[in-house]
Amino acid sequence: MSHTTTDEPTRSASGATVPVLAFAGIVVAVMQTLLVPVIKDLPALLDTTPSNATWVLTSTLLSGAVATPIMGRLGDLFGKRRMLIVSLSVMVVGALVSAFTDALLPMIVGRTLQGVAMGAIPLGIGLMRDMLPRERLGSAMALMSSSIGVGGGLALPAAALVAQHADWHTLFYGAAGLGVLSIALTLLVVPESPLRAKGSFDLPGAVGLTAGLILFLLPITKGSDWGWSSPTTLGLFAAAVVVLLLWGLMELRVSAPLVDLRTTARREVLLTNLASIMVGVSFYVISLVLPQLLQLPAETGYGLGQSMVVAGLCVAPLGLTMMFTAPVYARLSARYGPRTTLIIGLLVIGAGYAGGLGLMSAAWQTVVTSVLIGAGIGLAYSSLPALIIGAVPASETGAANGLNTLMRSIGTSVSSAVIGMVLANTAQDVGGTAVPTMHGFRVSFLIAAAAVAVGLTLAFFIPRQRPSTATQLRASSEEDANLARAERALAAEAGQPRGFRGRVLGADGAPVARAKVTLIDRHGRQAGATLSAEDGGYALAVPARGPYVLAARAAGHGPLAHAATHGGDGRLDLDLSLPGETVPA
Numbered sequence: 001m002s003h004t005t006t007d008e009p010t011r012s013a014s015g016a017t018v019p020v021l022a023f024a025g026i027v028v029a030v031m032q033t034l035l036v037p038v039i040k041d042l043p044a045l046l047d048t049t050p051s052n053a054t055w056v057l058t059s060t061l062l063s064g065a066v067a068t069p070i071m072g073r074l075g076d077l078f079g080k081r082r083m084l085i086v087s088l089s090v091m092v093v094g095a096l097v098s099a100f101t102d103a104l105l106p107m108i109v110g111r112t113l114q115g116v117a118m119g120a121i122p123l124g125i126g127l128m129r130d131m132l133p134r135e136r137l138g139s140a141m142a143l144m145s146s147s148i149g150v151g152g153g154l155a156l157p158a159a160a161l162v163a164q165h166a167d168w169h170t171l172f173y174g175a176a177g178l179g180v181l182s183i184a185l186t187l188l189v190v191p192e193s194p195l196r197a198k199g200s201f202d203l204p205g206a207v208g209l210t211a212g213l214i215l216f217l218l219p220i221t222k223g224s225d226w227g228w229s230s231p232t233t234l235g236l237f238a239a240a241v242v243v244l245l246l247w248g249l250m251e252l253r254v255s256a257p258l259v260d261l262r263t264t265a266r267r268e269v270l271l272t273n274l275a276s277i278m279v280g281v282s283f284y285v286i287s288l289v290l291p292q293l294l295q296l297p298a299e300t301g302y303g304l305g306q307s308m309v310v311a312g313l314c315v316a317p318l319g320l321t322m323m324f325t326a327p328v329y330a331r332l333s334a335r336y337g338p339r340t341t342l343i344i345g346l347l348v349i350g351a352g353y354a355g356g357l358g359l360m361s362a363a364w365q366t367v368v369t370s371v372l373i374g375a376g377i378g379l380a381y382s383s384l385p386a387l388i389i390g391a392v393p394a395s396e397t398g399a400a401n402g403l404n405t406l407m408r409s410i411g412t413s414v415s416s417a418v419i420g421m422v423l424a425n426t427a428q429d430v431g432g433t434a435v436p437t438m439h440g441f442r443v444s445f446l447i448a449a450a451a452v453a454v455g456l457t458l459a460f461f462i463p464r465q466r467p468s469t470a471t472q473l474r475a476s477s478e479e480d481a482n483l484a485r486a487e488r489a490l491a492a493e494a495g496q497p498r499g500f501r502g503r504v505l506g507a508d509g510a511p512v513a514r515a516k517v518t519l520i521d522r523h524g525r526q527a528g529a530t531l532s533a534e535d536g537g538y539a540l541a542v543p544a545r546g547p548y549v550l551a552a553r554a555a556g557h558g559p560l561a562h563a564a565t566h567g568g569d570g571r572l573d574l575d576l577s578l579p580g581e582t583v584p585a
Contacts, residue, residue, distance in 0.1 A: 017131065018140045020185045021124040022147050024084065027178045028091060028117035029151025031060055032412075033287065034175060037160040037308055038168050045168060048104045058221045059108045061413055063115030065217055066210045068405040071119025073206075073258050075126055076197040081190055084123040085183055091117035092179035099172035114175070118409070121147065122401035125385045130193035141389070142329040142382030150319040156291065157312030164308050199256025206258055208247035213406075215240035220413050224421045259403055263392055269400070271462045272387040273407040275342065278455030279380045280411020281418075282349050285448035286356075286373050288419050289441050290315050290366050300430075302438040304363050314366045321374030322381065329382035338386035343459045345379030350452040352376055353445045360441065380455075381408075387462065415451075419444045499541035502573040504532040504552050509575075511536025515554035517574065538574075550574060 035057060038045065042053035067087070075083040094113025101107055121144065128140045162170050219226070219236040226233050251257040263269060294311035296303025306314070332341045352373035359365035385401055392400040426440030504515040517538045519528040527548065532538045542548060552574040 016185075016189045017191075018128065018136070018143065020182075020189045021127060021140075022143045024088060024120050024182045024186060025124055025144050025147030026151035026154070027175075027182045028087070028120045029147055030155040030175060030178065031064075031091065031111075031114045031117060032151070033155045034159055034171055036156060036287075036291065037163045037312065038171075041168075046102065046104045046107060052104060054222070054225065055104075055108050056111050058218075059112040060115035061221060061409065061416075062214055062217055063112045064118035065115075065406055065409040065413070066213050067116040067119045068122060068409065069209065069259060069403045070206050071116070072122040072126070072401060072403070072405075073197075074201060075119075075123045076195075077199070077201055079192050079196070080123045080126045080130070081186065081192040084120050084127070084190075085186055087117045087120045087123065088179050088183045088186070092176050092183070095172045095176035095179060099169050099176065110172070117179075118405065121405050125389075125401045127190065127193055129389055130195050131191065139327050139329065141385045142325070142327075142333075142378075143323070144385070150323045154316060154319045156287075157309060157316045160308040160312035197256075202251075202254060202256060202258040205247065205251055205254065208243065208250060209258060212240055212244035212247050215243055217410070217413050220417045223417055224424060228421075260392075263400070264403065266391055267461075268391045268463050269388060271458050272384060272391075273404055275346075275455045275458040275462070276384050276404055276407040277411040277414070278451045278458070279346070279349075279377065279384070280408040281415040281451040282353070282373075282411075282448045282455070283377050283381075283408075284412040284415035285353075285419055285444055285451075286318060286370065287315070288416065288423075289444050290370065292423075292436055293360060293441055294363060294366060296435065300435060302360070304366075306363055310363070314363055315370055317367055318370040318374040318377075321371050322378035325375050325378030325382065329379050332379070333383065333386060337464065338383040338390070339459065339462050339464055342380055342383035342387065342462070343456065345376045345381075345383060346452050346456045346459060348376030348379065349373055350376075350449055350456070353449040353452065357442055357445050360438065384408075411451075415448075418447060422447065499539065500548075500550060500572050501537070501539040503536040504538060504554065505536060505573055505575045506554075512554050515552050515574075518551045520549040520551060 035042070039057070042048075042056055043050045046053055046056070071083050071087055091114050094110045094116070096110075097113065098107050098110030101110070124144045124147075125141055128144060132140055159171055162168075162174065215236050219233040219240075223233045248261055251259060251261050264273070291311045293302075294304045294306040294314055295308065296305070298305035329341055332344065352369055352375075355372065356369040359369050384404055388400050388404050422443050423436045423440045424434065426437050426443060427434040428437055429435075500519070504512045504517060506512045511532075511534075513532055513534045513536060515532040515536075515538075517530050517532060517540065519540045519542065527542065528540045530538055530540055532552075532554075540550075550572060
């Protein structure tokens with residue numbers, strides 16, 4: 001029986017798997033900036049008011065925020081590849097709905113369906129976690145995580161070119177075509193992960209989270225239109241607090257929650273998610289400011305007078321640099337760990353915004369700013385999934401990364417609302433038209449720099465991970481209870497134990513506390529997991545008689561696997577001081 005552990009891939013992946021998954025991430029991220037080049041023309045194109053036209057963008061944002069944790073949990077339960085294909089299929093349907101209409105309501109429906117595809121990001125990260133060897137995992141996750149920014153950055157010049165020379169509906173036909181191509185490549189290249197979480201889908205939890213997120217994000221995205229002190233805005237914020245608190249209490253009481261709040265409340269997970277919000281804020285500021293600065297007429301005295309296409313090309317390095325930082329991240333993270341890489345990324349973003357305050361007088365200067373900030377965001381985004389995966393069990397990687405992607409979406413939502421308000425309040429009236437000012441652009445950059453400073457402070461408090469164990473699984477609160485449950489199950493089987501127990505030992509026979517012990521069946525699937533107690537003791541019940549592998553790992557020790565057939569008294573000590581090898585049953 002071969003050596004198999006839960007932090008090694010459960011199924012081999014071809015060399016094309018990572019590019020295909022990253023392509024899927026880029027395709028769904030395109031939805032966020034697809035309409036940015038025509039945003040000012042939407043009221044006329046849809047024959048509606050400007051406030052109603054903003055729902056074309058808001059609907060995608062809301063559905064994407066809701067879909068990410070839900071699709072992540074469904075992937076953990078029913079198969080990540082399967083739910084990835086579902087996400088892409090829903091996006092294709094939404095793109096076609098939008099492509100065939102000029103009416104506001106069907107357009108909003110189509111855009112809402114397109115937002116569901118954002119769940120593909122955490123699903124892709126989860127698939128990589130399940131299939132790739134550790135030496136490839138860092139750079140692969142970095143590329144997948146950065147695909148959010150890469151897709152958004154590359155979509156700007158491409159969409160501008162299409163919108164300037166063809167009917168705007170062509171944008172949706174192109175998006176549908178990319179979705180179909182991504183589905184085909186996924187079916188051909190990407191294998192399904194055999195790992196499944198136990199339990200059922202928490203439908204009440206999904207409804208509660210959806211309601212709470214909508215109540216929270218809606219006033220953020222519409223507050224500048226409604227007024228931040230209006231009864232509608234304040235009422236929705238208050239309702240969001242109440243609904244999310246009730247949802248949290250409910251999630252703590254169910255056995256298989258949509259979001260394991262106990263895991264989420266861990267210091268490393270909580271601080272990483274809060275830092276993700278700050279990174280999302282800083283990413284969206286440059287996407288909102290530079291295209292407007294580049295396209296403003298030179299007659300304003302500060303506008304750069306560039307065409308829509310040129311403006312898109314000047315911002316495109318933002319996404320391209322994020323893509324090329326993935327291998328750089330892998331090297332930095334392997335040597336210093338994802339926490340340090342996140343800090344480096346935030347420092348680079350801060351330097352980019354600080355330098356950008358004085359680099360706004362020529363198109364080439366905006367390219368320099370885009371490259372620098374893109375490099376920083378690429379490093380920061382790449383670090384986030386590694387920090388999350390290093391803190392949650394394999395059965396929760398989809399849901400946990402879905403929640404982390406949601407935090408980034410909240411960051412971009414807050415950024416969009418705040419920067420929109422700043423630019424509107426600092427605009428000057430030119431012939432009856434509100435024109436953003438240089439003062440507004442610089443205030444926006446200062447806000448981004450402040451968000452980076454907050455993110456940097458949070459990152460310094462994230463517990464340090466050893467580089468060699470940065471992608472190692474950590475047990476969840478549910479796994480902490482496995483030891484007691486298994487001990488009771490074994491005690492109840494007097495004379496005929498159904499499981500294994502023993503001690504995890506280190507050098508000189510010393511007990512190893514909180515070592516991860518995983519039970520793997522003959523199909524390579526995880527059948528149970530637990531942490532060793534303070535005295536090194538562990539206990540794992542087995543679902544049925546048969547051959548199993550017991551794999552143990554702890555910080556500072558090499559991996560060890562024992563092949564064992566259930567029988568006898570089920571006792572097996574795991575000595576981590578020995579070389580990692582398989583011991584015959």
